[in-house]
Amino acid sequence: xxxxxxxxxxxxxxxxxxxxxxxxxxxxxxxxxxxxxxxxxxxxxxxxxxxxxxxxxxxxxxxxxxxxxxxxxxxxxxxxxxxxxxxxxxxxxxxxxxxxxxxxxxxxxxxxxxxxx
Amino acid sequence: xxxxxxxxxxxxxxxxxxxxxxxxxxxxxxxxxxxxxxxxxxxxxxxxxxxxxxxxxxxxxxxxxxxxxxxxxxxxxxxxxxxxxxxxxxxxxxxxxxxxxxxxxxxxxxxxxxxxxxxxxxxxxxxxxxxxxxxxxxxxxx
Numbered sequence: 695x696x697x698x699x700x701x702x703x704x705x706x707x708x709x710x711x712x713x714x715x716x717x718x719x720x721x722x723x724x725x726x727x728x729x730x731x732x733x734x735x736x737x738x739x740x741x742x743x744x745x746x747x748x749x750x751x752x753x754x755x756x757x758x759x760x761x762x763x764x765x766x767x768x769x770x771x772x773x774x775x776x777x778x779x780x781x782x783x784x785x786x787x788x789x790x791x792x793x794x795x796x797x798x799x800x801x802x803x804x805x806x807x808x809x810x811x
Numbered sequence: 812x813x814x815x816x817x818x819x820x821x822x823x824x825x826x827x828x829x830x831x832x833x834x835x836x837x838x839x840x841x842x843x844x845x846x847x848x849x850x851x852x853x854x855x856x857x858x859x860x861x862x863x864x865x866x867x868x869x870x871x872x873x874x875x876x877x878x879x880x881x882x883x884x885x886x887x888x889x890x891x892x893x894x895x896x897x898x899x900x901x902x903x904x905x906x907x908x909x910x911x912x913x914x915x916x917x918x919x920x921x922x923x924x925x926x927x928x929x930x931x932x933x934x935x936x937x938x939x940x941x942x943x944x945x946x947x948x949x950x951x952x953x
Contacts, residue, residue, distance in 0.1 A: 733924045
């Protein structure tokens, strides 16, 4: 599913990386634990997280994550946005909670990081 | 291709720069057309190692070595060392402070994840001196 469609489902807006809106993801990880993202098969995935730090961007970059969506309306500092731009990593924000965001994407046939539903 | 060595310093509690070396290593490997799957394993291991130094040690370094047939990542630190390596290798065992956990780290997954991702993993530690982790990744002939 394209990021642009995911953004519509979650009422999310792009903070950076709108030029990658047509990129596709099929698996999603919802986590505030960097270790979980690093240990899972998160290559090519979408990550939903409440952490709006530089480390979420670096974690996503080393793990090969395709895009990050910040939940509960979090807007990161300019440094985080700049870093995401540098890493060519789309960064979005939604006012929805982790639970509701995950639920909506699940309903639209997306899977967990291990491909299960 | 001959051997290439690059060393990046790591500073204790420097969360602003932590991860930069691993991303740089990832970019170097990309320019050398290393397969994506190998790049990811190397970058994840480097990053996990960096975070360990940032959280637990005083200072350290991450060293990238490229030979004809493998990538070697060596993370060396000056720090308190690990008293019981077997325990540290257990999933979920962690001595990280709460402030690190709030940033999403310190879940006790780092060392096991490094071992899982590397083709060869060695760890040595001397209490009150420091720790060295050496990892090899086979690339085949370049």
